[in-house]
Amino acid sequence: MESVQGFGGLEVGLPAAADCYQLQMTGLGKLRVAVVGAGAAGLCAARHLLSCGETFAPPVVYELTKHVGGTWVYEEKVGAYDNGLPIHSSMYRDLRTNIPKEVMSFPDFPFEEHLPSFVHHTEVRKYLEKYCDHFRLRDHIQFATMVDSVKPVQTNQGWRGLAWDLTTSDGINKSKSVTERFDAVMVCNGHFYDPHIPAIPGLKNFKGMLMHSHNYRNAEPFSGKSVVLLGAGLSGLDIAMELSSVNAKVILSHSQCPLTCPLPKGIQQAPPIKRVLENGMLKFQNGELAKPDIFLFCTGYNFTFPFLDSKLGLQVQEHLVSPLYKFLLPPAFPSLFIVGICRAICPFPHFHCQTQFVLSVLDGTFTLPSCKEMEQDVEVDIAARRGRGVATRHILKLDSEQWAYNDELAHLGGFTALPPYWSNLYESNKVFRARDMLNYKTYHYTVLNEKEWIVRTQHGQPIQNPYAKHK
Numbered sequence: 001m002e003s004v005q006g007f008g009g010l011e012v013g014l015p016a017a018a019d020c021y022q023l024q025m026t027g028l029g030k031l032r033v034a035v036v037g038a039g040a041a042g043l044c045a046a047r048h049l050l051s052c053g054e055t056f057a058p059p060v061v062y063e064l065t066k067h068v069g070g071t072w073v074y075e076e077k078v079g080a081y082d083n084g085l086p087i088h089s090s091m092y093r094d095l096r097t098n099i100p101k102e103v104m105s106f107p108d109f110p111f112e113e114h115l116p117s118f119v120h121h122t123e124v125r126k127y128l129e130k131y132c133d134h135f136r137l138r139d140h141i142q143f144a145t146m147v148d149s150v151k152p153v154q155t156n157q158g159w160r161g162l163a164w165d166l167t168t169s170d171g172i173n174k175s176k177s178v179t180e181r182f183d184a185v186m187v188c189n190g191h192f193y194d195p196h197i198p199a200i201p202g203l204k205n206f207k208g209m210l211m212h213s214h215n216y217r218n219a220e221p222f223s224g225k226s227v228v229l230l231g232a233g234l235s236g237l238d239i240a241m242e243l244s245s246v247n248a249k250v251i252l253s254h255s256q257c258p259l260t261c262p263l264p265k266g267i268q269q270a271p272p273i274k275r276v277l278e279n280g281m282l283k284f285q286n287g288e289l290a291k292p293d294i295f296l297f298c299t300g301y302n303f304t305f306p307f308l309d310s311k312l313g314l315q316v317q318e319h320l321v322s323p324l325y326k327f328l329l330p331p332a333f334p335s336l337f338i339v340g341i342c343r344a345i346c347p348f349p350h351f352h353c354q355t356q357f358v359l360s361v362l363d364g365t366f367t368l369p370s371c372k373e374m375e376q377d378v379e380v381d382i383a384a385r386r387g388r389g390v391a392t393r394h395i396l397k398l399d400s401e402q403w404a405y406n407d408e409l410a411h412l413g414g415f416t417a418l419p420p421y422w423s424n425l426y427e428s429n430k431v432f433r434a435r436d437m438l439n440y441k442t443y444h445y446t447v448l449n450e451k452e453w454i455v456r457t458q459h460g461q462p463i464q465n466p467y468a469k470h471k
Contacts (some may be wrong), residue, residue, distance in 0.1 A: 005464040008136045017070040027316055031159060031183040031362055034166050035115030036147050036307070038063035038130055039070020041351040042188035042341040044106060047135040048355050055363045060180070061141040063170055064088070068132045071192045074124045075335065078215040082392045085146075085171050088193035090301075094242060094376065095121045098234050098433065099346060102445045103426045106131065107418060108190055118315070118441040146171035150185055151309040152333055159183045159335050159362065184335040184362055186355075191341060194302040196319075198230075200273055206295055207280035213239060213298045222248045226292040228282055230273060232256055237437060241268050281436040301313030303341060304414040311335070319343075319393040326409065327396065328354060331374035336363070346426050353406040400427060419450040425468055428455070431466040 007078050030053075064085070064111040067073045075089040097104060104124075109131050115123060132138055149167045157163075164185045169177040175394045195212035197203075203210075213235055223246040229236055232254035240250050244264040252263075253270045263269075266272040271285040281289045296411050304315045312333055315322055321341055324330060324340040329337050337358045342353055360366040368374065385395050398405055403423040410417035425445060432440045432455075455463045 012353045030055060032057045032180060032181070033059050033184045033186060033362070034150075034164070034180070034182040034190055035059050035186045036150070037070060037188040037190060038068045038132075038141050038143075039188060040072070040348055040463050041139055041190070041355075042186075043068060043128060043132055043151075044072070044348070044351040045127050045186045045188055045339060045355050045358070046137045046140055047131070048359055050135065050137065050140065052359060052363065056359075058140055061137070062145045062147050062166075063141050063143050064146050064171065068138070069125045069128045070190050072121055072128060074121060074125070078217065083172055086193070088190070090214045091121055091208050092213075092216050092239070092242075095238065096281075096441055097121070097124065098441070100425065100429055100443075101446045102447050103346055103429075104348055104423050106352050108352075109134065117443060117445045133144055142168070144170060145332070147189075147307045148174065148177060149309065149337070150187075152311060152336070153181070153467040155285040162333065162335050164336065184337070186358060187308070187336070187338045188340060188351075189305070191303050192301050193296070194304045196300045196302045197297055198299055199277060202276035202278070205276045205278050205280050206282070208292060209294045211294065211296055213296065214301070216296070219243050219248070222246055222294065224248065225294055226290075227294045227296055228253055228270075228273070228290055228298045229298055230254070230407070231298035231300070232259065232269075233298060233300065239296070239298060241437070249291065253284065259437075263433060263437065267420040305338070308336075317392075318397050321374055322382070325368075325378055326357070327405075328358065329361070331371045331378065334371075334374075341396055342405075343397045345402045346422075349422065350402060350406065353409045353415075354416070356415040357409040357413040359415045360415065363388050365414050368379070397432050421447055421449075421451055424465070425453050428466050433462070 033049055033056055035042045042061055042063070046059045049056045065073065071089060071091060073089055074091040074093065075087050078087060080086050098118070100117040101115055101119055102117060105111050111119065111127055116133045145168050147166060147168050151165045153165050155161060155163045164182045165179050166182055166185065167177050167179045193214065195214040197212065216239060219242040222243050226249045227243055228251045229240050230253045232252055236252070240252050243250050244266040248266065250267045251270050252267055253273055256270045258269050270288065274283045274285045277283055281291050282295065283289055303321050305314070305321070306318070308314060312330055314330060316343055321338065324338060327342055328339070338357070339354050340347065342350065357366070361368060369377065373466050382395060407417050429440070432443060443455050443463065444458070445453055445455045447453045453467070457463060
């Protein structure tokens with residue numbers, strides 16, 4: 001047995017890889033795994049843990065709210081519930097998916113065929129509830145339960161000499177807290193609820209309404225108003241188009257190259273905000289000024305894990321969580337897994353691949369490298385991304401690299417990779433979206449086999465696959 005010094009000074013005994021596998025299979029019982037969160041990632045984790053009953057005890061899933069679905073549960077109210085707990089949902093009333101259902105689903109549980117390719121958020125919530133019921137996950141979820149702390153514990157038993165004490169409460173009365181011990185923890189708490197507000201000089205000088213998209217629900221209150229919307233990500237573009245439909249005058253401020261696709265009347269583009277002047281005027285980087293009624297931030301969210309023990313040594317800065325081997329696990333504490341923090345990904349199949357890999361680590365199918373080797377892997381990977389000009393804040397933004405990442409996890413974990421059509425269809429949708437932001441959600445996709453698919457307009461006209469190989 002080797003001994004590894006964990007972050008924060010906790011010494012964790014690590015049996016050799018072969019010993020780990022033998023340890024699990026020879027009389028210490030099935031592995032107990034806790035899952036934090038019952039959104040899409042947490043449900044996926046629970047489904048696969050439950051399907052491997054020969055190795056894993058039934059999972060325990062902790063969910064802060066009274067519902068499954070996480071960010072897909074629409075709450076008209078913003079701020080906090082009546083009990084004082086914060087409302088995490090960032091869903092707005094009229095949102096429809098920007099990814100076709102044909103590749104948005106979990107690979108083993110497709111959306112219903114009669115639905116359009118781009119579904120309303122209520123259909124995604126129904127889908128997750130059906131997923132939960134189909135795989136009989138509900139009995140394993142502790143609702144209205146807050147995870148207050150997750151602490152590593154050195155032990156002579158368990159997985160690689162490491163266990164986890166997980167303390168929960170109702171979030172209001174901490175005197176009624178309960179602590180349970182687990183062999184592993186899968187953190188699936190999402191990252192779309194702590195608004196990121198960029199540091200803009202003089203922001204306190206702004207005289208109008210300042211808000212983040214986290215608290216946006218519908219366009220009607222913006223009717224006839226002037227709005228500077230900061231951020232041209234998918235949610236920013238979506239909200240800008242909603243605002244234009246109620247005759248709001250929208251200035252879309254962003255740092256990307258100017259969008260060339262047609263935009264609705266009432267939307268104009270501008271460079272980023274340089275500062276807010278003392279008189280409350282917004283000054284753009286090109287020197288132009290604006291004094292809108294509303295300054296709306298569509299600037300994303302911060303990662304926050306208030307329940308994780310400081311001994312883990314995880315650093316969260318500039319939208320990067322590190323060190324995490326394969327963007328999943330801290331090398332010195334390899335039975336903790338943070339699922340779903342990568343950005344610009346096709347989420348549900350991404351969760352599926354990450355979860356399968358996690359199980360392959362825990363059941364011994366994939367033998368983890370040493371702690372030092374994993375730390376070096378993290379350093380090399382991040383250095384390579386920076387060498388390609390990727391800013392720290394974008395390291396977790398996988399985008400088109402997600403497919404190689406998913407395939408690597410499948411190769412290492414020994415599970416079936418996503419079918420070839422998955423990446424091709426997803427990437428083609430990005431092309432269509434860039435060409436025609438106004439209409440791409442009216443397209444309808446049909447998957448023909450593992451490699452082929454077709455897409456048609458709402459009028460039934462076929463559209464050329466932009467990545468089709470011409471003979």
